[in-house]
Amino acid sequence: MTARTTGTLIVGGGLIGAFTAWFLARAGRSVTVLEKGLVGAQSSGANFGNLRLQGRDPRQYPLSLRAQAIWEEIEALTGESCEYDRTGHLYLARDEEELASLHRYAEISRSAGLVVEDLDGPALAARFPYLDRGILAATFSKRDATANPRLATLMVMRAARAHGAGVLEHCEVVAAGHSGAAFEVETRSHGLFRSEHLVNAAGAWGGEIAAQFAEEVPLFSAGPPQFVTEPLPHVIAPSMQRVSGTVIFRQIPRGNVIVAGYPRTASDAQNLRTRVPPHKTLDGMAGLGLLAPMLRTAHVIRVWSGVEGYLPDMIPIIGPSGTQDGLFHGFGCCGHGFQIAPGVGAVLADLIATGRTDTPVEAFHIARYREGVQANEKFAREFDSR
Ligand SMILES: Cc1cc2nc3c(=O)[nH]c(=O)nc-3n(C[C@H](O)[C@H](O)[C@H](O)COP(=O)(O)OP(=O)(O)OC[C@H]3O[C@@H](n4cnc5c(N)ncnc54)[C@H](O)[C@@H]3O)c2cc1C
Numbered sequence: 001m002t003a004r005t006t007g008t009l010i011v012g013g014g015l016i017g018a019f020t021a022w023f024l025a026r027a028g029r030s031v032t033v034l035e036k037g038l039v040g041a042q043s044s045g046a047n048f049g050n051l052r053l054q055g056r057d058p059r060q061y062p063l064s065l066r067a068q069a070i071w072e073e074i075e076a077l078t079g080e081s082c083e084y085d086r087t088g089h090l091y092l093a094r095d096e097e098e099l100a101s102l103h104r105y106a107e108i109s110r111s112a113g114l115v116v117e118d119l120d121g122p123a124l125a126a127r128f129p130y131l132d133r134g135i136l137a138a139t140f141s142k143r144d145a146t147a148n149p150r151l152a153t154l155m156v157m158r159a160a161r162a163h164g165a166g167v168l169e170h171c172e173v174v175a176a177g178h179s180g181a182a183f184e185v186e187t188r189s190h191g192l193f194r195s196e197h198l199v200n201a202a203g204a205w206g207g208e209i210a211a212q213f214a215e216e217v218p219l220f221s222a223g224p225p226q227f228v229t230e231p232l233p234h235v236i237a238p239s240m241q242r243v244s245g246t247v248i249f250r251q252i253p254r255g256n257v258i259v260a261g262y263p264r265t266a267s268d269a270q271n272l273r274t275r276v277p278p279h280k281t282l283d284g285m286a287g288l289g290l291l292a293p294m295l296r297t298a299h300v301i302r303v304w305s306g307v308e309g310y311l312p313d314m315i316p317i318i319g320p321s322g323t324q325d326g327l328f329h330g331f332g333c334c335g336h337g338f339q340i341a342p343g344v345g346a347v348l349a350d351l352i353a354t355g356r357t358d359t360p361v362e363a364f365h366i367a368r369y370r371e372g373v374q375a376n377e378k379f380a381r382e383f384d385s386r
Pocket of ligand 1: 011013014016017035037038039040041043044045046047048049050051052171172173174201202203204205222223224225304305307308330331332335336337338340341
């Protein structure tokens with residue numbers, strides 16, 4: 001069979017693949033996305049929808065801020081709505097340990113230029129009277145936002161297509177290599193593809209693509225439990241969470257309250273599933289009641305999770321391959337890829353088009369795993385195997 005040829009092949013039609021395709025296509029470059037299932041059907045379509053800036057890894061702020069600036073323009077740029085909403089984000093501390101994290105995160109966020117407001121108990125009660133009086137303090141960042149994950153990836157992929165990107169669904173990449181002259185990528189259903197550049201945007205499956213270029217990484221998959229309540233009167237404006245991450249919630253204008261929380265559960269990545277054990281929904285709703293007592297009796301109408309790729313240092317792999325020229329990675333987003341996706345797409349498009357980027361991403365290079373990586377302190381706390 002004759003190989004199809006394109007400038008850049010992208011493996012994975014999640015949000016990272018979509019943004020990369022859009023930025024490349026907008027710059028007039030030929031690009032084709034190969035997606036084994038449906039565009040946006042994995043983590044990118046199943047996530048909580050937080051575009052949170054507070055409390056990020058300090059090395060990620062330049063990328064995150066670049067991403068947020070794109071989110072802020074996204075609806076004007078695409079001419080469509082993905083329910084982007086500059087809701088702001090409130091971190092809540094209920095005990096001394098959380099108070100210490102609150103101060104630490106605020107200091108890091110401020111040093112990156114983010115405006116973070118401190119609220120003590122009385123200030124919090126005056127501004128958010130529906131929150132429990134047992135909350136000791138909070139920090140508020142008004143630039144943080146939310147968007148609807150069910151709409152966002154499809155919207156960005158439509159924009160990429162409008163600029164000429166090719167997008168093939170139900171097209172699984174089964175082997176990838178380099179002939180010396182070009183990448184050769186074999187698919188289960190659409191034959192062979194050749195390209196000058198290859199982007200690994202395969203999310204929780206990105207380790208399988210990297211391994212084909214002798215870049216082994218300890219990627220594993222898991223998902224946080226998510227649940228949504230019946231529609232209730234709309235009173236909660238910002239997205240909120242306990243700073244420990246045990247309860248995260250936001251209310252959408254239709255009235256439903258979306259809730260999530262750690263610990264995450266291990267996924268069955270082959271069968272595209274992460275179970276939500278019933279006790280996690282019950283624990284999550286009990287935890288929600290401690291923060292917002294009026295939600296104590298709310299009814300949960302649906303639960304779900306997703307298959308997300310994590311690495312022990314809890315930061316993604318972004319940037320050029322350490323073994324193969326022309327290969328670029330953008331995977332393993334460790335639970336925060338919805339927010340950074342536009343930045344990752346922009347950086348990968350910069351690297352492909354010009355060989356460089358002004359956004360520092362060296363910390364995310366895959367080669368860090370050659371030396372061995374220290375696990376992040378969140379790693380032990382935020383996962384279990386149930
Ligand atoms: C339940 C949940 C809640 C989350 N909440 C948030 C949040 O509030 N805020 C936030 O910033 N992040 C959040 N995240 C993380 C975020 O959703 C992800 O980091 C992000 O969507 C990753 O995008 P991606 O494109 O890398 O991966 P995906 O969306 O998983 O896309 C990868 C794609 O690659 C395809 N693929 C894989 N292998 C192949 C192959 N061999 N051939 C062809 N295609 C292939 C897959 O089918 C998939 O569609 C959450 C994640 C989950 C699971």
